[in-house]
Amino acid sequence: MRALTVWQPHASLLCMADTKDLDNRKKRTHYRGELAIHAGLKVDEAAMVGLYGLIMRLRFADGPLASLFKPGAHVSESNPPAISAADIIDMWKRLPAPTAKSFHLDLPLEAVVGVIDLVDCVTESDSPYFTGPFGWVRATPRLLPTPVPCKGKQGIWFLPDEVEAAVRGQLEGRG
Numbered sequence: 820m821r822a823l824t825v826w827q828p829h830a831s832l833l834c835m836a837d838t839k840d841l842d843n844r845k846k847r848t849h850y851r852g853e854l855a856i857h858a859g860l861k862v863d864e865a866a867m868v869g870l871y872g873l874i875m876r877l878r879f880a881d882g883p884l885a886s887l888f889k890p891g892a893h894v895s896e897s898n899p900p901a902i903s904a905a906d907i908i909d910m911w912k913r914l915p916a917p918t919a920k921s922f923h924l925d926l927p928l929e930a931v932v933g934v935i936d937l938v939d940c941v942t943e944s945d946s947p948y949f950t951g952p953f954g955w956v957r958a959t960p961r962l963l964p965t966p967v968p969c970k971g972k973q974g975i976w977f978l979p980d981e982v983e984a985a986v987r988g989q990l991e992g993r994g
Contacts, residue, residue, distance in 0.1 A: 820934075820983045822855035824971030827926045830858035834933025835960040840946050841954040846953060847940050848975065854937045855978055855986055857971045860929050879927055930966035931978065931986050935959065963989045 825833060825842060832839035833856050939956040946954065967985045970979065978986065 820853060820855050820978045820986065821850065821975050822857050822931065822969075822971075822978050824857040824859040824862045824973065825977055826861045826866075827858050827897045827928060828931050829863060830856050831926055831962070833935055833957055834960045838958055838960075839948050841847075841941070843948070843950050843954045843958045844955050846990075847953050848937070849940070850975055851937055854935050854957075854975070855968060855983075856933050856935060858930055858932045858966070859971045862926070864930070875928050906925055925929060927966035929970065930968045931963065931982060932966050932984065933960060933962040933986070934990060961990060965989065 823842075825829075829839065829842060833842055851882075935957040936959045937955055938958045941949075941954045941956060942952065944954045948954075963986065967982055967989075969982045
């Protein structure tokens with residue numbers, strides 16, 4: 820099985836239904852087919868701030884994005900935080916790096932998190948996620964119940980046999 824390493828939170832979002840429908844890339848691809856999504860070691864901190872702000876605005880509503888976060892003790896559905904995205908960005912800039920990166924997140928790193936079908940590569944899109952120059956369009960996202968640890972690589976690469984077996988086992992309900 821081929822794989823693509825993607826920074827979090829984009830890796831998890833690509834594998835969840837009703838979320839990110841494409842991934843922006845600098846290079847075109849002619850590959851079409853099944854593609855394992857591997858969460859690399861790096862985190863897109865700006866995207867995390869934006870995603871956290873979105874979750875705050877949704878007030879931890881039920882849905883695929885809310886499951887990525889563990890609300891703190893003072894935050895609940897009945898007691899949502901009164902905070903704006905601008906406030907979050909301002910706080911982010913003021914916090915020391917280790918604290919700024921935490922945000923109560925539970926996103927796997929250096930692991931295969933799911934599988935998508937890569938169905939197209941576009942240079943224009945109405946998707947709110949498209950920034951170009953190329954959008955790798957996905958379909959049929961499947962988030963794995965348990966991430967499969969694995970070292971990543973650049974570009975499209977092949978999963979090691981044992982990792983592919985573990986991923987396929989989960990997709991087929993055996994793992």
